[in-house]
Amino acid sequence: MYKTVILGTGPAGLTAAIYLARANMNPVVIEGPEPGGQLTLTTDVENFPGFPDGIMGRELMQNMRDQAEHFGAKFIRGWVKKVELSNSPFIVTVEGLEEMKTQTLIISTGASAKLLNIPGEKENIGRGVSTCATCDGFFFRGKKIIVVGGGDSAMEEANFLTKFASEVRVVHRRNELRASKIMQDRARNNPSITWSLHCIPEEVIATDKRVTGLKVKNSDTGKEEILESDGIFIAIGHRPNTAFLDNQVKTDDLGYIIVNPGTTETSIPGVFACGDVQDHKYRQAITAAGSGCMAALDCERYLDSKA
Structure with missing residues (x-):
């Protein structure tokens, strides 16, 4: 039984992992076969605070991962096949692994830009x-x-x-x-x-x-x-990575997870969403990281209320 499982390793998921690890919550982070989110697809990142000379996207994500791991976050690589959210504890099924049970779940699976799928792209x-x-x-x-x-x-x-x-x-x-x-x-x-x-x-x-x-x-x-x-x-749109949720969490018409205003709370108590999976307006690394912080704090307060 885990206290919390985080799905996704972009700026939102890794920030949540840093905060929860520092709070001794022992988060488990599930990263797909291409960890780091969309930021690993870019080269120089010049608008993330704290790097006056810029930083490579992949390096920034690796630094965040190392920081989370330093404080005790555990990382598991694999595809999340399905989640079962009808009862608590929640069940997360990762391909090739046994089912994982968790008291809370943070969804930070992001959104994928739609591509043209033409040669050279x-x-x-x-x-x-x-x-x-x-x-x-x-x-x-x-x-x-x-x-x-x-x-x-x-x-x-x-x-x-x-x-x-x-x-x-x-x-x-x-x-x-x-x-x-x-x-x-x-x-x-x-x-x-x-x-x-x-x-x-x-x-x-x-x-x-x-x-x-x-x-x-x-x-x-x-x-x-x-x-x-x-x-x-x-610029032909984005697709939130929410198909694996099988409509268990309330989303908008485009598939983005709906959260209670000013929070990262979803339609299911104990399930939180942060980053681009719930944000189709800003879609920036810094706003994703900020919402990851919010998700960690919301998650910690939720667990404290159940203690």
């Missing part, structure tokens, strides 16, 4: 391909940038990136945008944004580990061309 993430404008826009000061997408997030990122880039081009496979009218108007009225509509992305072009363009095909004429670019931002 995944292998160039962090080398010119990005899924976060606020994270990486600064690195493209004075550069040509492509934003792929037609929804609100794509319009918002395109507008934001004009603060840095010399040119921002929006690529969308249709002529009509899915974005709300106000977001469309803001983007269309921005003189720094150009448009390539009816264009289907086919391949990310890169040389010497550096993105140089995006190969697209016109959906009307079938003509292919390469749009020159120093960076490509994929």
